[in-house]
Every structure is written in structure tokens, then in C-alpha cells.
Amino acid sequence: MPLQDTAPLRVLRLICSPRGSDSESYRLSQQIFDRLANQAGERGLELTDLDLNDLPHVDHDYAAALASPVEPEHTHPGSALHRSDVLIRQLDAADVLLIATPMHNYTVPSALKTWIDHIVRIRVTFIGTPQGKQGILRDRPVHVAIASGGLISGENARQPDFLRPYLTAALGTVGLHDLHYFAVEGTARGEAALEAAREQARTAVEAFFMAGA
Numbered sequence: 659m660p661l662q663d664t665a666p667l668r669v670l671r672l673i674c675s676p677r678g679s680d681s682e683s684y685r686l687s688q689q690i691f692d693r694l695a696n697q698a699g700e701r702g703l704e705l706t707d708l709d710l711n712d713l714p715h716v717d718h719d720y721a722a723a724l725a726s727p728v729e730p731e732h733t734h735p736g737s738a739l740h741r742s743d744v745l746i747r748q749l750d751a752a753d754v755l756l757i758a759t760p761m762h763n764y765t766v767p768s769a770l771k772t773w774i775d776h777i778v779r780i781r782v783t784f785i786g787t788p789q790g791k792q793g794i795l796r797d798r799p800v801h802v803a804i805a806s807g808g809l810i811s812g813e814n815a816r817q818p819d820f821l822r823p824y825l826t827a828a829l830g831t832v833g834l835h836d837l838h839y840f841a842v843e844g845t846a847r848g849e850a851a852l853e854a855a856r857e858q859a860r861t862a863v864e865a866f867f868m869a870g871a
């Protein structure tokens with residue numbers, strides 16, 4: 659049997675809420691993680707948690723390198739380019755990407771946007787073609803656990819959802835297209851509504867993994 663079929667399934671989880679493991683998005687991601695563990699069976703899982711809240715923004719040299727027609731020969735430890743190399747290697751090593759994210763102002767929180775700025779990189783994770791940007795990374799499942807204070811889907815939603823279309827476009831740029839969204843919606847609508855939203859999200863996770871079993 660090839661090594662990749664027996665080695666543990668490598669899951670990279672991005673923790674994007676400033677509330678970390680106290681957050682609703684983290685809680686939902688944990689349910690997804692448990693289903694992945696079930697699915698992996700004896701193969702097992704290897705989880706890497708990456709809290710994005712301390713990730714610095716990209717810097718001057720990073721912006722200059724992306725604007726240049728050639729890659730810099732060296733990246734210095736501590737620079738954004740070096741950090742980008744490390745984050746891209748970490749993403750590329752994962753079999754499954756699990757994103758735990760709140761909605762902030764109709765879209766992804768700035769911590770997740772900063773990570774995206776580091777991993778969407780011309781010549782490294784995508785190339786420009788006359789037809790548009792073409793992703794270089796191998797596709798793999800991406801599960802996204804969203805928490806939002808208000809509703810973001812259905813006829814009672816009263817706000818735009820730029821989070822899902824944006825994330826789909828950004829990850830698609832690097833070649834990740836196998837995205838699955840789960841959401842706890844309306845966390846700010848009181849305890850009863852929150853419990854109902856958690857239950858709805860839990861049922862959606864169960865149904866998804868039952869269907870794929």
C-alpha cells in the first residue's frame with residue numbers, strides 16, 4: 659500500500675476568531691474534526707492548529723516581490739516572504755484544510771485575510787495566464803465552519819454574505835476548489851436561537867459526512 663494511504667490524515671485547522679477556542683466557529687470546527695476522525699478510522703489524524711490572530715501583515719519587501727517579474731533569490735527569516743514560504747509549505751503538506759472563522763463585517767475577519775495575503779502568491783501558488791489566474795496547489799477538501807451574529811442565508815437574511823463567495827474565489831485562485839461550508843447563523847439572537855442554530859449546523863455536518871460515508 660502506498661505510504662500516503664497508511665500515514666495519518668494531516669488536518670490543518672485555521673483558527674480565525676479572536677475568541678480562539680471559546681468561539682462558536684471553533685466549536686463547529688471541532689464537530690467537523692470529530693467526523694473527519696471517524697472517517698479516517700484506523701489511519702488516524704494528525705492535527706495542526708494555527709491561530710491566525712498573531713499573524714503580522716505582509717510588508718514592503720513582500721509587496722515589492724509580488725510586483726516584480728522575478729522571484730527574489732533569498733528570503734530572510736523574519737520577513738513576510740519567509741513567513742509566506744513557511745505558510746505555503748504548511749498548507750501544501752495538509753490533506754484537509756479546516757477553517758474556523760467568524761463573519762466580520764460581511765466577510766472574512768482580518769486575521770484570515772492576512773493569511774490569504776501570504777498564501778495567494780504569484781509564481782508560487784498560482785500563475786497568470788491569458789485566461790486568468792491558474793492555481794498550482796493540489797486540490798484537497800476544505801471544510802469551513804462559519805459563525806455569524808445574524809443570518810447569512812435564507813429569506814430572513816438581512817445582510818450580504820461576501821464571506822463565502824470571497825473565500826471560494828481566493829482559495830480557488832491557488833487551486834483549492836473542493837470547499838464545503840457549514841454555518842452557525844444568528845449567534846447574537848439570544849440563547850434559544852443560538853441553541854437552535856448550533857443544532858441546525860450539527861445536523862448539517864452529520865448529514866454531509868453520512869452522505870460521504
Ligand SMILES: Cc1cc2nc3c(=O)[nH]c(=O)nc-3n(C[C@H](O)[C@H](O)[C@H](O)COP(=O)(O)O)c2cc1C
Binds near residue numbers: 805846
Ligand atoms: C468586528 C466584528 C464584526 C462583525 N460583523 C458581523 C457581520 O457583518 N455579520 C454578522 O452576522 N455578525 C457579525 N459579527 C458577529 C460575529 O459574527 C458573531 O459574534 C460570531 O458568532 C462570532 O464568531 P466566533 O464566536 O467564532 O468568534 C461581528 C463581530 C465582530 C467582532
